[in-house]
Amino acid sequence: MTEPRSSPVFGKRTEPHTVIIAHGDEIRHFTIRPWVAALAGSVVAAFAIGYLLATSYLVLRDDLIGATVARQARLQQAYEDRISALRAQVDRITSRQLLDQQLMESKVAELLGRQAELAERDGRLRPLLERASGLPETAPRPEERPDLRAEIPALNSFAADGTGHAAVAALSRFAASDGKRARDFGAFRATGSAADQADRLFVQINKSLRLIENRQISQLRSLTENAYQTADSIAEVIKSAGLTIDADYGTKDIGGPLVTAEDPRAFETEVLELDEALTALDAVKAAANRLPVANPVPGRPVSSGFGMRRDPLLGRPAHHSGMDFRARSGSPVRSAGAGVVIKAGWNGGYGRMVEIDHGKGLTTRYAHLSRISVSEGQHIASGTVIGKVGSSGRSTGPHLHYEVRRNGSAINPVRLLKAGKKLLRFL
Structure with a gap:
């Protein structure tokens, strides 16, 4: 065998390996290059590593799948718990809203009832x-x-x-x-x-x-x-x-x-x-x-009072059964109170006279009128114009002779006129 040659650049050179296989008379040989051997070793190593990884995955897969399933179950349970809590909160809010609405409606109904009652009272x-x-x-x-x-x-x-x-x-x-x-x-x-x-x-x-x-x-x-x-x-x-x-x-x-x-x-x-x-x-x-408490000729002065006085025609003392008001002829004469006219016409020395029955035995007389504006039997209200001032009958000049009689007897009208002034603010 020859010695491997060396390269001045890469050092000692590796020679390929020759494999000889003898089988009976038949002899075979082939040469294995170093890179082929390296490739074959790499493939074997890769296969071994892949086998180990596959084996590890198969061994650990069940644990990984179990852990994933457990995690998903925990997440699902947490979501379900959250959804249940939100649903309960929604139910509480809805129930509270219904109760508040019922309470509001009842209070509004109560207020409206109170207001309707006040309107009815008004x-x-x-x-x-x-x-x-x-x-x-x-x-x-x-x-x-x-x-x-x-x-x-x-x-x-x-x-x-x-x-x-x-x-x-x-x-x-x-x-x-x-x-x-x-x-x-x-x-x-x-x-x-x-x-x-x-x-x-x-x-x-x-x-x-x-x-x-x-x-x-x-x-x-x-x-x-x-x-x-x-x-x-x-x-x-x-x-x-x-x-x-x-x-x-x-x-x-x-x-x-x-x-x-x-x-x-x-x-x-x-x-x-x-x-x-x-x-x-x-x-x-x-x-x-x-009652005859009003003034028959408001604002007119009194010329002669009730009681003893010198008679204007005879010049001797005589009883004056009423009071005289000085007024111009034709001035309106008003009823001193409500009542029924029992006389309306000529009455001797009274001249033209109106007599009114006010009830309870009270009557009033208005004498010496120039004109009579009412008739007997007529019902009149207080303040009704019954005639006009004159000088008819036994009179020396235009004036009103006013009498108040109780059960036929003349009484002083002054007390009634004073009472009438006090009653003005009430009547």
């Missing part, structure tokens, strides 16, 4: 206030309140958005109509949820409605007391003139169970009481209007 109060409009120092009318019905759509949307902002906006508009409510609403609007704000405002509105109810009852009581006091004042004035309205006026017993302002019956009780007081006052006024 309708019942107006006729009474019209009747009491002539009372001195009449209590003011109940003030108008805004209508909450216009805000119902916004109030009912409370549960639609889940926040209650629409309800708060509607209630804030209602609160803004009253200064005190607006201040109270602004004080708590900055804090708390919309539902809490709406609930607090409901409380404020309820207080305001209760205040209106109490004010109505207070006004009714004030009007009732005022009506009774006015009737008593009229009766006292008439009594001071020596006359009476009714024999049993002011002697009837009064009283009853105490009814507080919070009692549901308070308003009805006060309305009935005011109606009775106004009825009594109307009766007293009607009776006072029938």
